[in-house]
Amino acid sequence: MNAANGAAVVVGVDGSPSALRAVRLAAATAARRGRALRVVHGFIWPLLRAPLGPAPGSPPGAGLREQATRLVDEAVAQAEAAQPGLRVTGEVIDGSASAVLVGESPTAALIVLGDRGLGGFAALMVGSVAVQVAAYAGCPVLVARGAERADGPVVVGVDGSAASQAAAEFAAEEAVARGVALRAVHAYRHPASEGPGDMQPLVYDEQKLRGTEHRVLDDAVAGLAGRWPGLRLERVLARRRPAAALTEAAGDAQLLVVGGTGHGELTGLLLGSVGHAVLHRADCPVAVVRAPA
Incomplete structure (x- = not known):
């Protein structure tokens, strides 16, 4: 804020x-x-x-x-x-x-x-x-939007981008203020592209890929507990589309937080496709947080 x-x-x-x-x-x-x-x-x-x-x-x-x-x-x-x-x-x-x-x-x-x-x-x-x-x-x-719940966690989507880091900070502050857990969700489907024109491998080690994505999730929430004493943190790693993973994870939530744009979004989109999708699908209030300019 x-x-x-x-x-x-x-x-x-x-x-x-x-x-x-x-x-x-x-x-x-x-x-x-x-x-x-x-x-x-x-x-x-x-x-x-x-x-x-x-x-x-x-x-x-x-x-x-x-x-x-x-x-x-x-x-x-x-x-x-x-x-x-x-x-x-x-x-x-x-x-x-x-x-x-x-x-x-x-x-x-x-x-x-x-x-x-x-x-x-x-x-x-x-x-x-x-x-x-x-x-x-x-x-x-x-x-x-969606259900007004007095309990349930705050859910945030993270992907390692600046926007998702801003979203995680906002979500941690909200979770502590509400006295509930923060559920951090990282969704993936394929090995991440490392740059423009980078081709994704056709064959890859699934266990190694999952380990890499776990590190992305851990890095995205690293330090939150130190900055927000008393924060209870849950980690969710899901191999599926981000919007679907977030709406499912927020099924019992009182708030869902997403970044304005994240990795893999077209730069011309001011509101990323994931943010747009959860605004239409989530069954709880949704906060959209953009990275500081």
Whole structure:
């Protein structure tokens, strides 16, 4: 998380049930971290040149901006009720939801949002706003989805990349704050490529390969226990596709953490294929953590 003094947890709201889940999750996270919570709503109507005031004959407070303000006020009240004593503020900001949240991210400790908002296509398991914010935000992004569990481990995917190292640090901090185990998962299928154009061998020693991948897993979590006293660490090595291994390992988890991109990802993809897949498949909240620039 952004370690800047005063950095708040920011949650985006739009009045949808998914956003209300995000408010609860954000409030609990902010309370655990001793941070303030900032509730924001992206108010897009001025960009569309829509009339913002109430229609003639409408009761007071019926205008679009008044409705947006009321939506934020209600979310603030819910956060305060869920976590008494939490410092909560709210603001309506002109702009699209994704642009507003990405704009908040450089000074935020964490961005939290629901997996689907109002107006989403029913066939999409995760809305476009969640995917865009996870891809472009300048801080970790937490998407409220799946089951809300009070127990179960924090699960993190590791592959030796800088992004997975940042994810492991975030996940270790979350596991200690929640008082649960950290389950580190490393998935592999074939011998890793050592560089561009490198050809994978057609024949290789399976036992030697597994030993190599075990070392990748051990190296990825080395030092975490020292930096996070009290951390309980589980290691899982799986020979299968990373997204499938992670969603299975997180079947009983209260949080799944992945890096924004990892080894083997196309450099043009801001949100890696594994992160994209688990955002759609995981049955628990998912945090996407990018490596520091």
